[in-house]
Amino acid sequence: MDKIRALRYFKRVAELNSFTLAAQEFDVPPSSISRRIKDLESELGVELIKRTTRNVSTTELGSVYYRSIVEALQKIDDADELVSQRLGEMSGKLRISSTASYGEKVLFPVLQKFRQKYPSIILDLDYSDERVVFSKDAVDIAIRAGHVPEERVIAKHLSSARFILVATPQLLHSLQKRFHRKTLTVADIESSPSLQYRGNQGVFSWWTFNGDAWEKIAINPILLCNNGESLLAAALAHEGLLLYPHWWVSDYLASGELVEVPVNSPVSSRQHTNLDIFVLYQQAKYQIPKIKHCVDFILQHLK
Structure with missing residues (x-):
């Protein structure tokens, strides 16, 4: 038995909980993956992988064995690659x-x-x-x-970019006219349409610094989305205020399609000013x- 190959197969099955996905990575039939892991189990005298018709998972001993071999396999891979690159x-x-x-x-x-x-x-x-x-x-x-x-x-x-609140010139002018001031307040932002990003960990809140602490802004989102370009398209269509890192909107600020919204206190998507x-x-x-x-x-x- 090629034990190193069997260990690699076991490692990926343990991580993916799937013979099929592991087989796709190694470009071999799932039966080859299963057979080599069975050989490894026979050599060790323990069951490493629990197989049912619905799912694949490591046994308690399999989890212990996985944690023991991960670093060793990584070192072998790194050594092989280091020598070949040299x-x-x-x-x-x-x-x-x-x-x-x-x-x-x-x-x-x-x-x-x-x-x-x-x-x-x-x-x-x-x-x-x-x-x-x-x-x-x-x-x-x-x-x-x-x-x-x-x-x-x-x-x-690598970099640190401040969050910037932007809108189209038309929308900003409309809001300034509506609130009768050039510089908007946090209360004005809460009354304005906004575009809110939703990441893997949930919706990104908007925050403002009151001089002593960060406070959450009770914004009024008219669109929530996990795709930044969709939110940007909505902003360019004058639909709402957008809060993004400067590098995301810098080209649109340069072209004049978007402008920074003047606000009387810092606004950020985190409880600090920069990303x-x-x-x-x-x-x-x-x-x-x-x-x-x-x-x-x-x-x-x-x-």
């Missing part, structure tokens, strides 16, 4: 996870330049706001906003040339 040109797949909005608008143009410089590297880019667990997820580099990184993960600060962006990676993997060069390239162009 011997030849930088090539192979580089798996990057990024928050969707920042990834599309800021990161992707930089990655295009990176690909031009290193054409033998295949970028596998995934847009997600989910928390990354490097020991489980198939990720080499992650870009996250405001996340506290897990232990043994390096977090390098911090980090690049995350494992220190051990930073030794692999393609990962090191990509991290350094991102920092050089975005920090």
